[in-house]
Amino acid sequence: MSGTRPAKPGLRADARRNTEQIRRAAIGAFQGRGLTVPLEEVATAAGVSKATIFNRFGGRVGLIEAVIEEVVANELYAVIDHTRALQDPGARLAYYITAIRDLQYRQPTANDVLLQEYPHSQQLMDICRAAGQIYGELVEAGHAGGALRPDCTADDLHALVVDNALALKHGDRPPRGDYDRRTSFLLDGILVHAGPSGG
Incomplete structure (x- = not known):
């Protein structure tokens, strides 16, 4: 379901144009820097006043929900x-952790969502819940298939994602090579790898 607010009936062409310019500016700002970018900067990029953002979207949360x-x-x-489509429990775990950490690294907005920076937004909380539901699925399948160490819980997976979000949002951003290497350390720590076949 799209979060874009429908245009008000009778909006003039210039008002519709302003609305779309604000949306494009917000997408560009949020993708690169997260959801806390000052609205003044979004307004400047869109060529409108900050008041226009409030008139069209009701404020920051309305703008976030629109884009x-x-x-x-x-x-x-x-x-x-894609995670749910994978059959092998170990491959499912490895894919999800690698892909979610990649998304967290590339998209600061992912960390704002996962950290529930705007809990009064129902839409953002729904996204958070959808992301959280998969932890239990991964752990249950991982334990049943012997792919996940038995003491690793859904809460542990959630904490690993949240801790990473906090580190990326508030700490120094590591070089990509170091970041990916640490992802492999994490996977090695929680996955159960089959030993060499007997002979």
């Missing part, structure tokens, strides 16, 4: 869908 699917939600849902 969040294009900014990050569609990509997050695609990660979840």
Whole structure:
């Protein structure tokens, strides 16, 4: 379901144009820097006043809800869908953790969503819930298939994602090579790897 608010009946052509310019500016700002970009900067990029954003979208949350699917939600849902399509529990775990950490690294907005920066937005909370539901599925299948260490829980997976979000949002951003290497360390720590076949 799109978060874009329908244009008000009778909006003049210039008002419709302003609305679309604000949306495009917000997508560009949020994708690169997260959801807390000052609205003044979005307004400047759109060539409108900050008041126009409030008139068209009701403020920051309304603007976020109008663009969040294009900014990050569609990509997050695609990660979840692809994870569920994989049959092997170990491959499912490895894919999800790698893909979600990649998304967190590339899209600061993903971290704002996962950290529930705007809990009064029903739409953002729905995205969070969808992301959270998969932890239990991964753990249950991972334990049943012997792919996940038995003491690893759904809460542990959630904490790993949230801790990473906090580190990326508030800490120094590591070089990509170091980041990916640490992802492999994480996977090695929680997955159960089959030993060499006997001979």
